[in-house]
Every structure is written in structure tokens, then in C-alpha cells.
Amino acid sequence: MMLRHSVSFAALGAALAFAAPAMAQQAAADDHVSKPDAADATPADGDILVTGTRILRPNIASAAPITTVTAQDIRAQSPTNIEEVLNRLPQIAPDSQQNYQDSDGRQRIKLRSLGFERTLVLIDGKRLGTQNGEDAGIIPVSLIDRVDVLTGGASSVYGSDAVAGVVNFVLKPDFKGIRIDGNYNFYNHQNRANIVTQQAQASSFPTNTGMVNDGGRADVTLTAGTSLFDDKLKVSGFVNYKHQDLVPYDARSTSACQLVQTGTDGPLSCSLSSYSVSGYISPRSGANNGTAYVNNPDGTRSFVPYGAGAGNAANPYDGYSYQRAFTRVNAGGFATLKLSPAAEIYGSGIWFRDKSTNRFPTRVFAAANYGSDPYQVNCNNPFLSASQASAICGAAAGTATLAPLDVRYRFNVPYLTDTYVNSAIRATGGVRGKIGDAWTYDVGGVYARNQQDYMPASLPQFANVNRSLNVVNVNGTPTCASVVDGTDKNCVPFDAFKAGNSNQALVNYLYSGLAAEKQTTVGILYDVLANVTGDLGKYGIKSPFADQGLAFAAGVEYREDRQFSTANAAFRADNGGSDADLRQHVWEGNIELQAPLVQHKPFIEELQVNAGGRLSKYSSNPDKFTTWKLEGLYAPVRDIVFRASFNKAQRAPTVVEAYQASNISYSRQGGSQNDFCAPVPRQIADPANPGKTITTTAPLASKEVCRATGLSDSLYGSATLLCPNDQCTVRSGGFTAAPETAYTQTYGIILKPRFVKGLVFSVDRYRIKINNSLGYNDDSYYTDGCLRSNGDPFFCSGIVRAANGTLYAAAGTNPTSGFIRAGTTNYYFSIARGWDFQSQYALGLGKVGRMDLSFNGSLTTFAGGQDSPLQPERNCAGYYGNGCGQLLPKWSHGLRATYVTPDDGFNASFNWRYVGSLTSANNSGDPAIGGTPDRVQKTFGYIAPVSYFDLALTFNIAKRYSLRLIANNLLDKAPPILANSYNISLARNNTIPARYDSLGRNLAVGFTANF
Known part of the structure; x- marks a missing residue:
């Protein structure tokens, strides 16, 4: 298949000739900086396993950029949830499941803002769980050794769903002794009067100004471990408890009411x-x-x-949850039994239960x-x-x-609540070992079960x-x-x-x-895999110009995903729907090759080519899928390293996507829009009196656009087209969801100058394009697209008229016409492009101590896609609104400086988080995202760059005790304010809580005690 959007195969060969490796660096548990390319683990024989490859060998190099967050970085944040750790990484689309009302509480990870379905999450190199049921809340924060984030695609290594990359949580291995970790943090915020409080007071709503201390969050973990039989048997376990207090909307002056604005510059008011x-x-x-x-x-x-x-x-939203109340219990255990160098039995189990609530007035x-x-x-x-x-x-x-x-x-009585209970268990087991000097193997599996119980508040x-x-x-x-x-x-x-x-x-x-309403959704993963690696250099199979020989890894995998949902009669009576039991399985086989061509020669310190391929057969699709990677590494000298990586992946729809695409259901939608070819009263500018408006009943769409939907000219503007109660029929489903095909490229350079000891700097260019991109589109995708494109058949074909031209049919008749389409389908291209910059510098200060510096920045040059062959590309990088939901600033970074005393008894870590500006798509000047002159906004059209500063002080006492004092958002910067925020961020608190520190300064105290 041609790489239409990227490079030719000739250019690919040229790139490999000038690519170079970044030598992987092992991340120790107490590292103070993020590593540009960190290894996963260091087994006893010195072999290294790097995220992104299954090949084990000494001094392995990573051909794809890897960002690592260390345990020290995590402790300096005092996080309660995994998403708080990852939100600080520019490569990950921020999420805030505990900060907006519509959330179900599950924590999902989205690299490059390409969706959780395209981001593979691992624990110690094995899958976390099924993609649809995934909940990273099961991962115990206090047990994380580090988090490796590999961007640029890893489908040939781990599976076709690693389109955007891999996030690998590496847990602390072989714990011995007893340790107690505890954290308590709360918000300390000065509420100040602002434009929201002005509108709230104008609506006679109470407002909150002055200092508040709220949102307390407690986290305590007990970990214990030991080894027996001369360290042959190692066992450890942990128990963790977390609790988080409610913060309602009205506790912040910036969310005293939901700020709304009509039009692009209309008057402001409260909902x-x-x-x-x-x-x-x-x-x-x-x-x-x-x-x-x-x-x-x-x-x-x-x-x-x-x-x-x-x-x-x-005020309909004053008591909504800005920070949801929740409790979580987490427990688990790990064991390894080394029978011989050739056989080690391993197993682990992790369980958690999380309960959170959304409040609603009674x-x-x-x-x-x-x-x-x-x-x-x-x-x-x-x-x-x-x-x-x-x-x-x-x-x-x-x-x-x-x-x-x-x-x-x-009523003036306690609130009703929607309750979400998320629980899961994940178990792994297998046997692994090393045979001779050349061979390693790992045969094991994962069983994961995630369950969500949703209990909504009922109507009286x-x-x-x-x-x-x-x-x-x-x-x-x-x-x-x-x-x-x-x-x-x-x-x-x-x-x-x-x-x-x-x-x-x-x-x-x-x-x-009233019977209590309840819906239960369960996701189950069965994953069995066997992998073998071999270093053929031990048999003399190598280039005559290299010290290391050919290495390879091969594996087979069987994976079954299942998701079923049930609900009681009370839930169905209020919410409709039906029970479902969805499943699919896949057989996969993969192989990787690593070929050092030249090493330690003049002008060629390292020249290496890597390749990999995977063949997948999904039960839900008659065709086999192939994924591949081709990588090049080249270092002319030790100080300069070039690298390039090219990946192709075909991703099959998940079980939920496949069901959403094929299952047909009907609903009523349309609101005030109705049928845009019907005579709906609306306000337009009066051409005879500039600045004035008149009421017209002319259809919203032109006759040409309506003709493209199959409407005869004789019915244009006819009142017979009006949908009952302004609600036209929407048919979800009836599609066949085909696999999407993704191409990923990264080109990078790493500098490690010998004359600046301790400095490592890398820059990588990434380009991702997904053909036939899978995604859900509601009815407005077709109606707005048809209007915006002046009759593009790609969109207008989603408007299916009955013989009499109408877009409605009696419910339950399963009409073949008279509806607007919606649902999961393939909709052309998704595109992500940009640059990643990473650096670390360890500066020795002699007797005074040392200073560790780390930097992680990302420049997003393209985030969006192309909706149809006739439409221009939609680039949402740096924009919000008009369907630009990525909310990605063009530039963001984190810079951390950590001072450590010579005896490691004290360290002070200062972090600068920078979030670049965001502009309303109306003000972009790009018609493809609605940036036309008539839509330019004079208010709420721009969010200025924001800098947050964090400070963490750590006191280590007698190498057994540690006390941490932390201030996140030290200067208590308030979040930017946006009108109509729900249309932008799905939050009614007038900001983007996933992107900004919306609750103010967070103060924390933490301790660790080892026994």
C-alpha cells in the first residue's frame, strides 16, 4: 500500500542511512529527572528490556522516543490519581475524570489526543485489560517505579491497538521489608470577584469570595515483602486506601453559575x-x-x-461536583519462584474498588x-x-x-446522587527464564475483569x-x-x-x-502469549563490522475481549436500551529483528537497522491484518545520535465500536434546528437596516443543499417537512466498521556532548495519519457537514428522506428512510503532527550537592483530520470550539529543577508547567474550522498562556523516614474563564478543568516510613 501522506520507500532508505540510536538509560527508583529514553528493567545478567521492543540484550538502544516519569517525580506531585501524573506530560491529552459531572469515574489514557482506543496501556509489559473496560485507577500510585511513555506507534510489538503508542507502568520489583506511604492534600484558594460573580450577582445568586480550604484528599499505603529460600521465593503485597472530599461548583467564584453567551459576541448571562x-x-x-x-x-x-x-x-449547577467525592480501596500481591536460571515462575494480582458520586438537586x-x-x-x-x-x-x-x-x-433537602462503582481484578502468571547465553523465553497470560455499576438518581x-x-x-x-x-x-x-x-x-x-435503578457493564480480557528472544551473535551470526550480532524476538498471542451489560427493569423503564453481550477474539504472531551493521568504527560509532511485523486475525473481520515497523539508528560519534522509526498498523474496531456501528437504534433529535429544509422561524440580519434583525421563515439551507439530500425542489420550504415537536428521527448504526490503517513516522536526534558531562538532549518529529479513521459521529456531523460543505454528498448522504421528503417515522417501525444517520463508522483521515523536545542535565556542585534538571516539551503542528475527500483538512492545533475538541495548545512544556544535598538528606524540587495559548476556532482565520470573518469573536476568543509553578521539599531522615511538603500551583493561579464551556470541555464550570488547575493552590504533606 502506498504511503500517500509520507515518504517514498527511497526516502525511507535514505532516512535509515542517517538515523541514530539513543542509548537507553536505566531509570532507578529514586531518579530525580525524567529520562528521554529509559529502560524497563535490568535482569540479573545485564540484559535490558526497553518499552517498545521485546528483545533482551545488553546496551539495547531505543529507536523511538520514550519519556519516563520516575518515582521521585511522582512523589513530588503528591497525586491521588494516575491521571494527575499523566496530565503533566505534553504527549498525553489531559483528562480529569473527577472534575466534571458527566464522567463515569474511569481513568483512561489518550496519547496525542487520538483516543483511548488507540493507546495501549501496560503494567510491567503486559496489557492492563480490555480496551473498552480499561480503568487505570487500578494502578497503585505509591508502587510505581516509573512510567514509560512511548509515542509513535508500537503495533507490531504489542498489538494493532497501539496506534498512538504505549504507556507502560513499571511497578517496584522485589520489595523487602515494611513500608508505609501516606499523603494528605487540600486546596487553599483565594476566591476573587470576576466576570462570573458579576453575572451571578445580577441573577441574585450567592457568590463565594475570600479564602477557602477544601477538597481534602487522603492516601495511605501499606506495603510488605520478603524473600525466602535463599532469595529463590520473593513475595510482596500492598493495601491502599484513598478518600476525596466533595468540592461543589459554588465553592469557587469562577463557577458561581454557568456563564452563557448568545452568538459570538452576544450578552452574557447565567444559566x-x-x-x-x-x-x-x-x-x-x-x-x-x-x-x-x-x-x-x-x-x-x-x-x-x-x-x-x-x-x-x-442556579441549576451550583451544587454540582467540581471535585467528586470518592473512596477507593486497592490491594494486591506479587510472587516469583526461581527454580533455576532456566525457569522462574511469576504471578501477580491487583484488585480495586472505587465509588464516586455526582450530585443533583432533589x-x-x-x-x-x-x-x-x-x-x-x-x-x-x-x-x-x-x-x-x-x-x-x-x-x-x-x-x-x-x-x-x-x-x-x-427542595431544600440533601442532594440526590448518581453513583458509579468501578471495580476490577487483574491477574498475571507464567514462567520465564534464560537458556544458555543466547535464549530467553516468557510464557504467560493476563486475566482482567473490570466492572462498572451505575446507579442513577430516579425521577419521583x-x-x-x-x-x-x-x-x-x-x-x-x-x-x-x-x-x-x-x-x-x-x-x-x-x-x-x-x-x-x-x-x-x-x-x-x-x-x-421506586425500585433502585442499576446498570452493570463488565469488560473481560483473556490474554495468553508466548515470547522467545535470541541473540544470534552468540553463534557468530553478525556483521563483520559490528561487535553485536543479529537478535530477534518472536511471539504468538491469543486474546479474547468480552463486554456485556445488563440493567434492571427500573433502569430500562427510565433510560431504555437493551442488554448486550459482545465479544471478539484475535490470534496474532509477531517477529522482531535487530541488526547492528557497524559499531565502533571511524565516523560510524553505531549503525543499526530494526524491523518487526505482526499478523492478526480478528474473529469480527474476515481479513487478516498486518502491521510492521522499520527503524534505523546511526551515531557518527558517541556524542550525536540520529534515529528514525516508521510504523504501519491496521486497527480493528473494538467490540463496542463494532456493536455501535452495526446495531440499529432509533431516537428523536434535532431540537430547534428541525429539518434545515423546513420553514423554521429564525433571526437574520436586516439587509435594509444594518445592526438590526428581522424574523424569517426561510429554510436554513439553500435549495441546492436540500436537493443534495434527495429533496425535490417542489417541497423546498414546505411546512410538511417539520418534524413533530422539532424532533427528527435519528438512526444510530447500520454501518459496517472497517479496520482503520495508521502510518506513524518519527525522526529524531539525541545529543550527549562529552564536553558537557551529564547533558542529554533529544528532539523528535512525529507524523501520524489514520486512514478510514474509526469514530462516533452524531446526527449533527451529517447535518452540519452537509450545510457547511454546500451539499457534499459524503455528508448529505447521511440525511435519508422518506418518500414524502420527511425525516421522521413512527418509533419502533425500523424505517429504511426518513431519518438522519449517526453512529460509529469510518470517516476518512485523522492526523497528528508535531515535535517533541526532551532534555536532562545532572550538574555536580561538589561538596554542596548536585542539581538535576529535566525538560519535556511538545510542539503540536497539526491535530485534526479531514472529514471527506471534498473537504479541506481541519487543523485544530491551538484552537477550541467548532468541533475542535482536542484542546491542544501548540506548545506546552514542563521544566523541573531538583537540588539534592551531598548526603541525600534533603532535596528541593521546583517545577514549571507551561500551557500555551488557545484561540477560538472562530478567530482562526481558517474557514475549515469555522474561522470566517462573520464569526470572529471579540470576547472569549483567546486564552492566554498559563504558567504553573510547583515546589516540593523532601527531608530524608536516617534513610528510613521521608517527609514531603508540597505546593502545586504555588501562586494560586485561577483558571481561565470561558462562556459556554460545556460546548468546549463538557464541563459547566466555565473553564477546561482537564487542561488547567481549576481549583487553585494544592498543598500536600506526605511521609514514607521503612521498617
């Missing part, structure tokens, strides 16, 4: 909700039919118009949530004042007549709400009519006509009789 603590009432008959009222916030039984104002409209929901029937209230209800009864019932006020109305009420029962509104006077006591007539003796009267209801007994009744 408002009719679910007010004062209570929203709207009659559904008579003269006031449809009028929106709230109970007077002053407590009198009178109605005032619904709208902004104290106690009137509510409410009575609008009747429309249950169907078309309104609630009913009796017109002689004792809670109604005369004026309220007249407004709702008219002439029937004071009678037993039942009047229809809508009620929405937020419609019947109970209705009964609680039908209240009569019994001897001066308001009593449910259903209690009087005996149909429901448990009914509690609902006073919906006065502000500030905090009746917990009423809430308990409204929600009584």
Missing part, C-alpha cells in the same frame, strides 16, 4: 432553571394557560412572574418528563391562597374541581406527585385525599404553593415505591 426553591407553577387551562409563575420568594402565598431575581429562577420534575398528561390540583386545596386558586382555576376556585397545571420544585413517581397535590382540609389539617378515601394511606401532602419547602418526609414519599 437559569425553572426548578426553583420557590417553586414554579404554570396553569394548563383557563385564561392563564401557559403563564409561568413562581411562588413569591418572600414566603407569602402569591405568584410573581417567572424570571431572573432573588429566589425566582434557580426536585419535582415537569410533567412532560413522564408524558403528555399534566399534573392535577384540586381547586379547594388548603395550601392555595385565594389569589393562587383564582390564577389556576378561574371561576372554579374553591371547589373540588381538579385543574391541570405544571409544577417544578427544588408521577402518581405520587399527583396524589400529594390533591389535598383537603381535615379538621384544620391538610391531608391527602387518597389518605381520606384509603387509596394511599402513606401519602404526604405537597405544599407546592409556598417557597422553601424542606419536607424530607414528602420527598421520601414522592420517591417511595
Whole structure:
């Protein structure tokens, strides 16, 4: 297959002639800097296993860039979650599962912002678990020796899903003794007035200013290990407990309300909700039919118009979780039994359970949530004042007549919660060894099971709400009519006509009789693999110009992925859907070759070629897949090292992607857009009066665009095209998801000048292009694409009209026409390009100590893709909005300086994290991402670069005890503020919490005690 987007094979050969190796450097457990190219482990015979290859041999070199985070780096951060460690690496798309409401709590890793499905996560060189069920929360932070991040693709070594690269967590081996690790950290933040607080105060919402100390997080680990029988048997184990306190949105001035802006430069306001603590009432008959009222916030039984104002409209997100409350328990054990140099039995097991919650106000929901029937209230209800009864019932006020109305009420009682319980077990085992001087083998496997139990908050029962509104006077006591007539003796009267209801007994009744909703999703991985490595140089098979000979690794693997989900009847009643049991398996075989061609010769210190290939056969696809790599290493002298790596991978869809593509389901979508060929009222600029707007009912799309969707000109603008309730039919699925094909290139140079002892610097260029990229696209992908492209058939073909031109059909009829497509499919190209820069410098200070410096920076030059053959490439590097969800600044870096005393008794580590600027795609000047002159924003169009500074002080006492004092975001920098943040970051807290330190300064104290 031609490398259409990259280099020719002639150029490939030329690159290999001028490529060079970076000598791998072993990362010790207490290293103070990140290593540009670190090894995985150093077995007893001096062989080294490097992430990215399975070949074992001394002095092995890495042809692909590897970034390593050491245990010392991790301790200097005092992290509670793995994602906090990885968020600081420019190569990884930041995530913040504990900082936004829609999260399910699982921690997933996304290299190059290409998705977790394309990032392979390993523990000690073996898979963490199934891709869809993966949760890196199982990895105990305190036991990590280091984290190796290999970017640029490793599919031929580990599997076709390593398209973007590999993240390998190396745990501390062979622990002896007893160790206790503990950390406690919290946020210490100065809330300052800002544009959000101004809008919140204008909406009469309370605001929080001044100093706050909150969000406490505790983490303690007990580790124990020993060796027996002359170190032949080694066993160790650990138990870890973590707890994190809630931080609600209203605890920060920057999230006092959700800031919204209409248009590109419209007025600012706060999101408002009719679910007010004062209570929203709207009659559904008579003269006031449809009028929106709230109970007077002053407590009198009178109605005032619904709208902004104290106690009137509510802040819907004030109590949402900015930092979710969670608890986690983690435990595990490791064992090795060395029978002989040729046979070592190994095994491990890790288990965890994580519980986190999302908060929601306790409410009575609008009747429309249950169907078309309104609630009913009796017109002689004792809670109604005369004026309220007249407004709702008219002439029937004071009678037993039942009047229809809508009620929405937020109670002053504890919040309801969505609860997520994530649990997993991962077990490994096998036998490995070394046979003679030339051969090693490893036969083993992984079993991993991840389970998520999702228990959402339910709606109160419609019947109970209705009964609680039908209240009569019994001897001066308001009593449910259903209690009087005996149909429901448990009914509690609902006073919906006065502000500030905090009746917990009423809430308990409204929600009584509901079965707890629960959905369970389980992902299971069975992975069996056998690998053998050989150093054929021991048999004299080598180049006459090299000291080392040909080396190779070969392996076979069987892997089965399964995911099944079930839900109880209560969950299905509220949320729909159906149970599923998905699975696929794959047989794979791989081989790697490492061929040193010239070593230690004039002008050629090292010249080496590496190659690898993998053949995969997935049960879900009739064809076999091939992946390969070709690498070159060249060092003219020891000080200068060049390298190049080329990878090709074909990735099959995961079991979930395959199901999402093929399974057909129907829903109603469209909102105010409706059918863009229908006459929907909208505001447009008045051509006769600049600065003014007029209302038009002309279709949003042109006649030519509508014709491209299959609509006849005679129906253009016809009201018959209007979808019922503005909701057109969306059909998800019905596709065949084909494998995607990825090509990855990296070119690099490493400098290790002898005249600057201790300095290593590397720079690497990466280019990734994914053909027939797999991904999920909702209905707007097709409608917006069809509009934006002026009728491109690639997009417009996703709008499938019925014979009468409509885009709706009766639910459950499984129509073959009359819908907008959605779902997982192949959608052309995904592209990632950029440069990585890494450096380390160990500076000896003589009797004063030493200074260790490390630098890791990334320049992203392209992040995006091409949606169709007729569309231009969409480059989202440095932009946000308009579908640019990568949120990747063009430049970001981390620079850490660590001073260590001569006796290692004290060290001080200072870290500078730099996040480059981000610009609204509207202001990009690139029409491909919506940067047209009419869309330029004057407000919220730019996020300035941000620098964060961290300080960690470590005191080592008698080589047995360690005390750490840490300040992350030392200067307490507040996050940048964005209007409409949910459309940008899926967070309603007016920022991008995954990218920025959104909760302020974090102070930590940690200790380690060894016994």
C-alpha cells in the first residue's frame, strides 16, 4: 500500500542511512529527572528490556522516543490519581475524570489526543485489560517505579491497538521489608470577584469570595515483602486506601453559575432553571394557560412572574461536583519462584474498588418528563391562597374541581446522587527464564475483569406527585385525599404553593415505591502469549563490522475481549436500551529483528537497522491484518545520535465500536434546528437596516443543499417537512466498521556532548495519519457537514428522506428512510503532527550537592483530520470550539529543577508547567474550522498562556523516614474563564478543568516510613 501522506520507500532508505540510536538509560527508583529514553528493567545478567521492543540484550538502544516519569517525580506531585501524573506530560491529552459531572469515574489514557482506543496501556509489559473496560485507577500510585511513555506507534510489538503508542507502568520489583506511604492534600484558594460573580450577582445568586480550604484528599499505603529460600521465593503485597472530599461548583467564584453567551459576541448571562426553591407553577387551562409563575420568594402565598431575581429562577449547577467525592480501596500481591536460571515462575494480582458520586438537586420534575398528561390540583386545596386558586382555576376556585397545571420544585433537602462503582481484578502468571547465553523465553497470560455499576438518581413517581397535590382540609389539617378515601394511606401532602419547602418526609414519599435503578457493564480480557528472544551473535551470526550480532524476538498471542451489560427493569423503564453481550477474539504472531551493521568504527560509532511485523486475525473481520515497523539508528560519534522509526498498523474496531456501528437504534433529535429544509422561524440580519434583525421563515439551507439530500425542489420550504415537536428521527448504526490503517513516522536526534558531562538532549518529529479513521459521529456531523460543505454528498448522504421528503417515522417501525444517520463508522483521515523536545542535565556542585534538571516539551503542528475527500483538512492545533475538541495548545512544556544535598538528606524540587495559548476556532482565520470573518469573536476568543509553578521539599531522615511538603500551583493561579464551556470541555464550570488547575493552590504533606 502506498504511503500517500509520507515518504517514498527511497526516502525511507535514505532516512535509515542517517538515523541514530539513543542509548537507553536505566531509570532507578529514586531518579530525580525524567529520562528521554529509559529502560524497563535490568535482569540479573545485564540484559535490558526497553518499552517498545521485546528483545533482551545488553546496551539495547531505543529507536523511538520514550519519556519516563520516575518515582521521585511522582512523589513530588503528591497525586491521588494516575491521571494527575499523566496530565503533566505534553504527549498525553489531559483528562480529569473527577472534575466534571458527566464522567463515569474511569481513568483512561489518550496519547496525542487520538483516543483511548488507540493507546495501549501496560503494567510491567503486559496489557492492563480490555480496551473498552480499561480503568487505570487500578494502578497503585505509591508502587510505581516509573512510567514509560512511548509515542509513535508500537503495533507490531504489542498489538494493532497501539496506534498512538504505549504507556507502560513499571511497578517496584522485589520489595523487602515494611513500608508505609501516606499523603494528605487540600486546596487553599483565594476566591476573587470576576466576570462570573458579576453575572451571578445580577441573577441574585450567592457568590463565594475570600479564602477557602477544601477538597481534602487522603492516601495511605501499606506495603510488605520478603524473600525466602535463599532469595529463590520473593513475595510482596500492598493495601491502599484513598478518600476525596466533595468540592461543589459554588465553592469557587469562577463557577458561581454557568456563564452563557448568545452568538459570538452576544450578552452574557447565567444559566437559569425553572426548578426553583420557590417553586414554579404554570396553569394548563383557563385564561392563564401557559403563564409561568413562581411562588413569591418572600414566603407569602402569591405568584410573581417567572424570571431572573432573588429566589425566582434557580442556579441549576451550583451544587454540582467540581471535585467528586470518592473512596477507593486497592490491594494486591506479587510472587516469583526461581527454580533455576532456566525457569522462574511469576504471578501477580491487583484488585480495586472505587465509588464516586455526582450530585443533583432533589426536585419535582415537569410533567412532560413522564408524558403528555399534566399534573392535577384540586381547586379547594388548603395550601392555595385565594389569589393562587383564582390564577389556576378561574371561576372554579374553591371547589373540588381538579385543574391541570405544571409544577417544578427544588427542595431544600440533601442532594440526590448518581453513583458509579468501578471495580476490577487483574491477574498475571507464567514462567520465564534464560537458556544458555543466547535464549530467553516468557510464557504467560493476563486475566482482567473490570466492572462498572451505575446507579442513577430516579425521577419521583408521577402518581405520587399527583396524589400529594390533591389535598383537603381535615379538621384544620391538610391531608391527602387518597389518605381520606384509603387509596394511599402513606401519602404526604405537597405544599407546592409556598417557597422553601424542606419536607424530607414528602420527598421520601414522592420517591417511595421506586425500585433502585442499576446498570452493570463488565469488560473481560483473556490474554495468553508466548515470547522467545535470541541473540544470534552468540553463534557468530553478525556483521563483520559490528561487535553485536543479529537478535530477534518472536511471539504468538491469543486474546479474547468480552463486554456485556445488563440493567434492571427500573433502569430500562427510565433510560431504555437493551442488554448486550459482545465479544471478539484475535490470534496474532509477531517477529522482531535487530541488526547492528557497524559499531565502533571511524565516523560510524553505531549503525543499526530494526524491523518487526505482526499478523492478526480478528474473529469480527474476515481479513487478516498486518502491521510492521522499520527503524534505523546511526551515531557518527558517541556524542550525536540520529534515529528514525516508521510504523504501519491496521486497527480493528473494538467490540463496542463494532456493536455501535452495526446495531440499529432509533431516537428523536434535532431540537430547534428541525429539518434545515423546513420553514423554521429564525433571526437574520436586516439587509435594509444594518445592526438590526428581522424574523424569517426561510429554510436554513439553500435549495441546492436540500436537493443534495434527495429533496425535490417542489417541497423546498414546505411546512410538511417539520418534524413533530422539532424532533427528527435519528438512526444510530447500520454501518459496517472497517479496520482503520495508521502510518506513524518519527525522526529524531539525541545529543550527549562529552564536553558537557551529564547533558542529554533529544528532539523528535512525529507524523501520524489514520486512514478510514474509526469514530462516533452524531446526527449533527451529517447535518452540519452537509450545510457547511454546500451539499457534499459524503455528508448529505447521511440525511435519508422518506418518500414524502420527511425525516421522521413512527418509533419502533425500523424505517429504511426518513431519518438522519449517526453512529460509529469510518470517516476518512485523522492526523497528528508535531515535535517533541526532551532534555536532562545532572550538574555536580561538589561538596554542596548536585542539581538535576529535566525538560519535556511538545510542539503540536497539526491535530485534526479531514472529514471527506471534498473537504479541506481541519487543523485544530491551538484552537477550541467548532468541533475542535482536542484542546491542544501548540506548545506546552514542563521544566523541573531538583537540588539534592551531598548526603541525600534533603532535596528541593521546583517545577514549571507551561500551557500555551488557545484561540477560538472562530478567530482562526481558517474557514475549515469555522474561522470566517462573520464569526470572529471579540470576547472569549483567546486564552492566554498559563504558567504553573510547583515546589516540593523532601527531608530524608536516617534513610528510613521521608517527609514531603508540597505546593502545586504555588501562586494560586485561577483558571481561565470561558462562556459556554460545556460546548468546549463538557464541563459547566466555565473553564477546561482537564487542561488547567481549576481549583487553585494544592498543598500536600506526605511521609514514607521503612521498617
